[in-house]
Amino acid sequence: MNADSYVAIAFWILAIGMVLAAYAVVALPRIIHSALALVLFFFQIAGLYVLLRAEFIAAVQVIIYVGAVTVLFLFAIMLTNRSYAPDSNPANRQWIAAGVVSLGLLGTLLATLGRQTWPTGGQVPANATVLLGQLMLGPFILPFEIAAILLLVAMVGAIVIARES
Amino acid sequence: MITLQHFLVLSAVIFSIGLYGALAKRNVVAVLMCIELMFNAVNITLVAFARYLPATAGNPYGPLTGQVFALFIIAVAAAEAAVALAIILAVYRTRRSVNVEDVNLLQS
């Protein structure tokens, strides 16, 4: 039992849990349960990021997705009617076509992934958070400031749209 | 031994599930949730690349570029969710419905 086998165990538990949770998001008949399955999914993704040694991203994942975006979703569900009706999360008429398209995409992706040989190794530096800070205020300063403006615009727009009266 | 490929396959599976949901769901909130699934699938690949790709001459900022991108995607996804859900609430106020089919205001 070395570190690799622990990582493998954790990966498989998380992978199966994530696929199940993602499936539950799509398949559960009540929209509120889908939203809660989505929370579980987000949480497991954070675990996956930890496995990938992206601890900071994992924390961000939990803070933003589990703590904030989920709250948005839950509020939006609670603010619209019929959130508990057994048919509040139905499929539409094109579900067969949608299934064909997504299965086709999955097949294509898997075939491509299988044919390619991927590099192994690579190393994430230990003090990743510090380096992220240096990167974001160095070479990535433009996207960084644009992200701030995007968030500002999103907030202004959403407030204008969401307010009643 | 878990390799990059494992993560990529997992991401592909989740992306396909999300795509199916986004295409086949009637409730707009559910469609948005499925889009979040797809965002997260993409983020997995980015962070996995950051972990497994060795630093090369073509990638001068080191292996962390993927993580930086994941951060920006998270920010964009959060902004998108906020605006989209605000639109859904506004539509719900006038139409009393959250079904995709009923939201064809722009259709002539």
Place this chain on the structure above:
Amino acid sequence: MDALNAVSNFISNVLPILRDLLAGLLNNFLPGWLTEIVMSIVSISVFLAFATIVVMSLTLVERRVIAFMQNRLGPNRVGPQGVLQPVADVIKLFAKEDIIPANADPWVYRLATTVMVIPALLIYAVIPWSQNMVIANLSIGILYFVAISSVSVVGLLMAGWGSNNKFALLGAMRAAAQVISYEIPLVFSIIGVAMLAGSLSTVDIVNAQRVLWFIVLQPVAFFVFFTAATAELNRTPFDLMEAESEIVAGYHVEYSGVRFALFFLAEYLNGFAVAALATTMFFGGWLSPVETIGNWFGWNLPPLLPPYAWFFLKTYLLFFILYWLRGTLPRVRIDQLMGLAWKVLLPLALANLALTSIGLYLYRVITT
């Protein structure tokens, strides 16, 4: 003097020493990796049992202290000075019927308690009781706290929504709005500390305070942190979500028996964790103030108490402030509550951040 030092060393490290003893014992008949796992399980379980006992003591102390502040007696019948009151409470709550409303969504209703309790416990993984007594010294320690504590909002909404009760849902919506509003100033106040320490690890943050506690450099951050944390814990004067006069008891109206006990447990676990983190970030964690002050003047004073005892003492004193607030202040109005978060605490925290960064930069320019 050497003997004295040896004794004090032993007391400081009594728990790690016990741990090593047990590990050595297990190593005789188990493979190494299994010993490691068993040892971790044992220490974590002991730790959790300890945390539960602390929480039980906190409820009793709170009732007695507030009774004292209000010129009452408080619970003093069960056992000497009422020390067995928490035990009686727990037994009572365990033996009560668990009522699930017929209209509720049973699974969301049931799972809500779990979603509240698990994060409350998980926070304790990063709290450093001494240099070596921390379950996981993560490089993102403080951010881990922020992340895990933000999960409880989901538990609140699940409880309120699952009950299918108008008071509960209204209480949960209010509670969620309150918790998320106060999370922003809370996070901003932590950033100031992270800048000073140059690290997010809780152990590093305490070690950065060897010369000077951060409360001296960051009093505003401490004020913002403590106020916002009090509001996030829904304690008086911010206990709007259980405002009995308006919405009966908020999101846990429908919960009874053991589930109610679990909500209670989560609330106090969170409270103690916040006090512990305030100690870690602003009051030097396990560092002995006697030693620190001695170092200023170049004296070599003894620490007097073992590190974990200092940590515990400071945390209890901070928690006492919460009692004090509850015994003193009336409940605020909900519009005042939201205004305080966004219009007072957030600008304060931002100003503090700006001042800290400029000050730190100037300090660096001057010293180099």
Place this chain on the structure above:
Amino acid sequence: MQTDWGNWGYVALFLLIATGFAFIPLVLSPLIRPRNPNPVKQATYECGIETVGTSWIRYYAGFYVYALVFVVFDVETIFLYPWAVAFGLLNWFALIEMAIFIGILLVGLVYAWKKQALRWW
């Protein structure tokens, strides 16, 4: 004790044990507690009045505006953490950049404030 990625193993173990810990009372309590539900007991509690309809109805959208402002600020705080940790290694230019960032954030706060989005009711 160095901060080490391996510490996450303890967190995983902690998560497992905490989950068990959260379920122990739920498993033990049914052994000693009574169980005799009846319709009155299981009715939704509303101070003695019978409930009208379900509570899963539409609420005031003001709650949503709070959540929205919160999400935007939460994302921005996330960007501040790497900056704060790396502060000791950055030059004055990073200070200016961060000032611009916080300035943009402040504009949003002032906007929400002026639009009364932060006012209750």
